[in-house]
Amino acid sequence: MEANELLPQLFRTEYRKLVSVLCYLFGIEHIEQAEDIVSDTFLSATESWSLKGLPENPTGWLYTVAKNKTRNYLKRNTLFEQKLAAELNYNAPQGEEIDLDLSTKNIADSQLAMIFTVCNPCISNESQIALALNLLCGFGIQEIADAFLTTKEVIYKRVNRAKEKLKESQIKIQQPTLSEINDRLETVLTTLYLLFSEGYYSTSQNIPLRKDLCAEAMRLTHLLVENETTAKPVVNALFALMCFHASRFEARTNEQGEIILYQDQDETLWNQDLIDQGTYYLNQASTGTKLSTYHLEAGIAYWHTHKEDTPEKWENILQLYNHLLILEYSPIAALNRTFALAKTNGKQEAIREAEKLKLTDNYFYYSLLGNLYTNLDNNKALTQYEKALALAKSSADKALLLKTISCLIDP
Amino acid sequence: MNEFLLVIHRDLTSKDATPSPEQMQASIKPFQDWIGGIAAQNKLVNPPQRWDLGGRVIKQNSTVLNGPYAEIKESVGGLFLIRASDYDEAVEIAKGCPVLKWGAVVEVRMAMPTA
Numbered sequence: 001m002e003a004n005e006l007l008p009q010l011f012r013t014e015y016r017k018l019v020s021v022l023c024y025l026f027g028i029e030h031i032e033q034a035e036d037i038v039s040d041t042f043l044s045a046t047e048s049w050s051l052k053g054l055p056e057n058p059t060g061w062l063y064t065v066a067k068n069k070t071r072n073y074l075k076r077n078t079l080f081e082q083k084l085a086a087e088l089n090y091n092a093p094q095g096e097e098i099d100l101d102l103s104t105k106n107i108a109d110s111q112l113a114m115i116f117t118v119c120n121p122c123i124s125n126e127s128q129i130a131l132a133l134n135l136l137c138g139f140g141i142q143e144i145a146d147a148f149l150t151t152k153e154v155i156y157k158r159v160n161r162a163k164e165k166l167k168e169s170q171i172k173i174q175q176p177t178l179s180e181i182n183d184r185l186e187t188v189l190t191t192l193y194l195l196f197s198e199g200y201y202s203t204s205q206n207i208p209l210r211k212d213l214c215a216e217a218m219r220l221t222h223l224l225v226e227n228e229t230t231a232k233p234v235v236n237a238l239f240a241l242m243c244f245h246a247s248r249f250e251a252r253t254n255e256q257g258e259i260i261l262y263q264d265q266d267e268t269l270w271n272q273d274l275i276d277q278g279t280y281y282l283n284q285a286s287t288g289t290k291l292s293t294y295h296l297e298a299g300i301a302y303w304h305t306h307k308e309d310t311p312e313k314w315e316n317i318l319q320l321y322n323h324l325l326i327l328e329y330s331p332i333a334a335l336n337r338t339f340a341l342a343k344t345n346g347k348q349e350a351i352r353e354a355e356k357l358k359l360t361d362n363y364f365y366y367s368l369l370g371n372l373y374t375n376l377d378n379n380k381a382l383t384q385y386e387k388a389l390a391l392a393k394s395s396a397d398k399a400l401l402l403k404t405i406s407c408l409i410d411p
Numbered sequence: 412m413n414e415f416l417l418v419i420h421r422d423l424t425s426k427d428a429t430p431s432p433e434q435m436q437a438s439i440k441p442f443q444d445w446i447g448g449i450a451a452q453n454k455l456v457n458p459p460q461r462w463d464l465g466g467r468v469i470k471q472n473s474t475v476l477n478g479p480y481a482e483i484k485e486s487v488g489g490l491f492l493i494r495a496s497d498y499d500e501a502v503e504i505a506k507g508c509p510v511l512k513w514g515a516v517v518e519v520r521m522a523m524p525t526a
Contacts, residue, residue, distance in 0.1 A: 322447030326458045334451035356452050
């Protein structure tokens with residue numbers, strides 16, 4: 001592989017590790033210095049590798065250079081060293097010269113500590129996601145802006161404000177204690193879930209980017225699953241949920257990026273490995289006494305990995321949605337529940353229940369009603385689909401609705 | 412929107428009024444679907460809670476009686492809070508209670524606004 005292909009790839013995987021390890025060592029106050037050292041390391045690699053060709057062990061090369069740069073930086077900047085002394089002693093053996101521990105274990109520990117730092121409740125959820133993408137996933141500001149369909153400036157501000165906030169609040173980057181895990185795990189999981197959803201339901205047309213977002217959310221969740229202190233049932237449930245959803249990723253859109261509805265998906269494109277993994281982690285999640293929304297959503301997603309319509313499947317899905325809504329209301333869950341109700345109790349009852357929802361500003365509401373009226377009263381179905389079309393925003397949604405409407409008019 | 416208390420009273424004492432295990436089983440799904448439907452409208456404030464068959468009744472001169480009943484046969488089987496704009500709507504929701512079929516009584520009470 002050439003340097004110009006390998007470097008972006010290494011940047012994606014190694015940047016975040018080095019930044020996490022350095023922040024773990026320095027503390028959050030020196031986050032910029034950590035990022036500078038790592039950026040500088042990659043700059044050196046670009047220069048050196050284009051002149052001399054690839055080193056034998058590119059990752060090892062990066063680690064060595066990062067270590068040297070850290071050491072030089074600490075020596076050169078005595079003021080910095082003095083300021084840091086107290087904290088460095090906290091994490092490093094006293095009296096020894098600073099050495100950057102880039103063992104697999106320390107990299108995993110550092111990233112775990114960083115997840116809990118970034119998900120500190122002192123910063124807003126949207127900032128947490130931007131910062132997580134930037135620091136923990138190695139996404140550039142432009143990429144994050146693309147994913148959120150916003151400008152570079154907005155994301156830049158968001159990331160910087162979040163960093164300032166962490167510094168102001170003097171958050172310590174450390175292994176989460178048991179009580180912190182209990183207090184903050186929920187926020188961490190929300191962030192990871194939102195990160196995944198951002199990729200899975202993203203309105204961004206950039207498919208490789210969307211897949212990357214999902215993969216990163218899964219990688220970080222997997223870190224939590226692998227660490228014995230954080231591998232709680234709820235974490236396993238979230239990971240199972242992600243596996244089940246991700247298993248259908250390839251089947252959800254066609255080459256033009258258009259959405260393919262569940263019933264029209266090519267099952268052979270479903271990833272069986274991910275389905276098996278999801279099943280494994282869902283079993284792992286089935287301990288303890290607390291039933292979370294992730295458990296219920298993972299259960300629903302599990303049943304969706306069975307393509308054929310059986311009464312058992314839809315009865316289970318309906319009861320899981322009933323339970324989910326009792327725990328936490330959401331309009332999407334309410335609409336999906338009504339669809340499951342149509343499958344179990346019949347369309348007439350589902351229409352009566354759907355009309356009670358009155359989600360008149362939601363285009364899914366009208367497309368659900370359109371779906372329910374189809375073959376019962378196609379004129380009513382058409383009216384509903386047209387209302388949905390008026391509310392649809394993304395071009396993919398509009399295209400899908402137009403297709404459905406034309407099938408209704410001219411079957 | 413106001414909050415309403417829905418209390419399901421059932422006759423837990425006389426044998427003939429107690430539903431059979433089959434009837435109980437058959438009522439679980441409609442009951443879950445009914446509650447799910449209320450939750451789907453975002454009108455469930457507090458989910459139903461199951462209550463045991465014991466209970467105590469305290470009277471004026473500090474006498475404490477066993478049993479969940481005072482003078483009447485029915486006692487509290489389930490209790491939860493919903494949101495509705497007025498009594499008409501709350502009653503409409505309560506009418507959907509599938510346990511009514513088995514002789515239960517649903518009591519609807521509007522919460523007094525907090526001062």
